[in-house]
Amino acid sequence: SQQGEEDPQALSIQEGENATMNCSYKTSINNLQWYRQNSGRGLVHLILIRSNEREKHSGRLRVTLDTSKKSSSLLITASRAADTASYFCATADRGSTLGRLYFGRGTQLTVWP
Amino acid sequence: DTAVSQTPKYLVTQMGNDKSIKCEQNLGHDTMYWYKQDSKKFLKIMFSYNNKELIINETVPNRFSPKSPDKAHLNLHINSLELGDSAVYFCASSLGTAQAQPQHFGDGTRLSIL
Numbered sequence: 317s318q319q320g321e322e323d324p325q326a327l328s329i330q331e332g333e334n335a336t337m338n339c340s341y342k343t344s345i346n347n348l349q350w351y352r353q354n355s356g357r358g359l360v361h362l363i364l365i366r367s368n369e370r371e372k373h374s375g376r377l378r379v380t381l382d383t384s385k386k387s388s389s390l391l392i393t394a395s396r397a398a399d400t401a402s403y404f405c406a407t408a409d410r411g412s413t414l415g416r417l418y419f420g421r422g423t424q425l426t427v428w429p
Numbered sequence: 430d431t432a433v434s435q436t437p438k439y440l441v442t443q444m445g446n447d448k449s450i451k452c453e454q455n456l457g458h459d460t461m462y463w464y465k466q467d468s469k470k471f472l473k474i475m476f477s478y479n480n481k482e483l484i485i486n487e488t489v490p491n492r493f494s495p496k497s498p499d500k501a502h503l504n505l506h507i508n509s510l511e512l513g514d515s516a517v518y519f520c521a522s523s524l525g526t527a528q529a530q531p532q533h534f535g536d537g538t539r540l541s542i543l
Contacts, residue, residue, distance in 0.1 A: 346528050358433070358519055358534030359472075366529075402470060408528045414484050415460050415526035419472040 320405045320420035328426045335392040337423040339405030340385075346410050348381055348388050353402045353422065362390075362403075367410075395427045432456050435520050435535040442510060443543050450505045450538045452520030458533070460484075460526050461503040463495060464519040466537070472519070478503055479526055507540075515542045 320341040329335055341348070347366045351359040365372045365381045365388065372379045378391040392399055402422040409416070433454045442448055454461065462485070463475040477485035478497040492508040503520060517537040523530040 349531065353470075356536070358521075358536045359532075360534070361531035364529060364531065404472065412528065413526055415462070415477060415479070415523055415528070415530065415532075416474055416485055417532065421469055421471045424470075 322420040322423040326424045335395050337390045337403050339388045341407045344410040345407045349406045350390050351404045397427050397429045400427050433533050433535040435538050439539050441541045446510050447508045452503045454522040458522040460523045462521040466517045510542050512542050
């Protein structure tokens with residue numbers, strides 16, 4: 317299937333540490349998106365990286381993309397307890413015009429105070 | 430103001446019943462979606478409407494029927510509910526269908542079948 321796979325499935329760290337999550341996907345893409353889901357809530361869009369970009373920053377977030385390996389990583393620096401959530405990557409097939417996104421099962425990040 | 434709102438938030442019902450979930454967005458978006466998230470957090474698209482026209486219809490039992498009365502509303506009706514329908518159903522919207530458009534999600538409807 318086209319869904320992405322996040323790794324690790326779960327990550328537990330202390331406040332102040334950095335958290336790195338990885339995503340692998342299977343098809344050629346135009347861009348890749350990362351979303352966050354707090355417990356009991358809907359997904360929230362964090363950042364989008366285009367296939368011609370290798371790295372992108374937004375606040376404490378840093379996303380990298382390696383299209384040759386079909387993989388992306390999300391780094392959260394100086395994590396806070398409020399960063400505790402599930403993080404999902406989402407891709408769409410190159411050339412798709414329907415808005416269909418494929419999500420993985422996410423990485424559950426727990427940040428301990 | 431909530432951008433994408435779903436009702437109800439919780440739905441507990443018995444097998445065989447028929448139920449509906451409603452979704453409304455006030456973002457002025459043209460495209461709306463229904464997703465199903467299972468107990469392992471796997472999120473899968475079910476349907477998508479663009480300007481009230483059905484554009485994505487994944488392999489979903491025909492007991493599930495979406496309906497979009499206008500661009501701001503997308504409802505989901507489920508007939509003859511089964512145990513396997515237990516999940517969290519999310520509504521989402523985006524400005525359009527272009528790939529670079531982020532999707533905005535509601536907080537989900539937790540459906541439990543007894």
